[in-house]
Amino acid sequence: MHKDFYRIGPQTMAIMPDFDKYGHPESIILEQGKEAFSIKLKPRHLIDRTLRSYASSYMGAVQGAAYILKKNHTLPVLIKAEKPIILLPTESSTREGCMWLSLDHIIDFNEEEKGSTRISLTGGASIVAGISLHSFYHQFQKALFFRHHLERPDDRMTQAFEPGVTYHFIKGEGIRKTGKKE
Structure with a gap:
């Protein structure tokens, strides 16, 4: 099955690169509980199109x-900040074989053979990716840390940088905001 438009969402499990019968790049989409289908865009371009529909871009997401x-x-x-969808690449996004997997749909992963990893996804689906178990584990950990950072409360602005020291700034006639006399 082929679709003309697709927006990555919570049901998206994986985006895999492929080529149509004429050699044009496309993406194979795996969604939870549905049959795989294709869209005539490279995975990275599909991600960019989805991000642009949320007023962002692939480059902005990578820079962030x-x-x-x-x-x-x-x-x-x-992909989406309100209800985070985090996609992790299996290799550099500029390489033709780069797959993108949704962090929330990864159940388990094991070495298939040297240099390839079987990734089990929700709903019983699995994918074999041309990435070593060690490298995939590193990518998975990076994505987990990223999610952790996004989900933690932003308390950095309220922390005291000098514990036990209190500063009082008083504005008055002849006194600067720093508390020193002019």
């Missing part, structure tokens, strides 16, 4: 992840 994770390659992307 790079800022949070302090890394700059094979980064997970956040």
